[in-house]
Amino acid sequence: MVESFVHHLCIQTNTYEETLKFYTEGLGFKLVQESPNFHGRSFNTWIQLGTFFIELQTGKQDEILSDGNTNSQGLTHFCLWVEDLNAEVARLREIGTEFLLKNNDFIYYHVENGRLC
Incomplete structure (x- = not known):
């Protein structure tokens, strides 16, 4: 039987520093890799908790990401x-x-x- 598991989720944010602080200082994720100026984004960062990763990224240059809406499809909470x-x-x-x-x-x-x- 082939092992399968969720490897990561990708979260985009307009508040990169605050979001990174929440996951690392607040929830105990470890900063694995932080890539500034990544394909038109200010940051693309990998953080890890156990075997689970979050890919944390900003919007593309000069892009303001729209607010999430819990009445939309997709991830609504964790x-x-x-x-x-x-x-x-x-x-x-x-x-x-x-x-x-x-x-x-x-x-x-x-x-x-x-x-x-």
Whole structure:
């Protein structure tokens, strides 16, 4: 049987430095390769957590990427499991991570038997 697994996702961002900081300092990804001026992009960067990679890139030169829309096709969220959500949110806030409010009021919300943010 041939082994298969998800190797990487590609994320494009208008806020490269903040996004890189979130994944490396916030989530513990390791910077593997950072390529400035990559085929018309300011950056094309590879970060790794275990055997999973994210290809992080900026838009092409002078291109502003449009905002994501959770009512569109494609990746709409990702999920991380943590022991203590309050402590993890506090830690991520310390490095400047901003959280979206659910229904413009609450950072936390419940789905089935779990608490999310």
